[in-house]
Amino acid sequence: MNMLVSTAATAAALPVDSPSIAAGPPDIDPIFAAIEKHRVAMDALKRANAEQERVLRLADEMVGRHELSVLDMREPSNPPRLASIC
Structure with a gap:
């Protein structure tokens, strides 16, 4: 059974109050939604990193x-003072 038919059959068998069905409009693809959330998170991370660099330069x-x-700590079994002896 292909993915579209399998998904449609599964959706028809689930109750209407299922969180996966009631989560949002059916026209929003969850993969594209996840990609968009990731893009927004990466933009926020880049802004935070830029602000950190700005503050570091100022300091x-x-x-x-x-x-x-x-x-x-590449070899944690060797204490730093013994690393040169071994």
């Missing part, structure tokens, strides 16, 4: 360049 101008030290 660098005010107090000097920031510096960050990160512990190398």
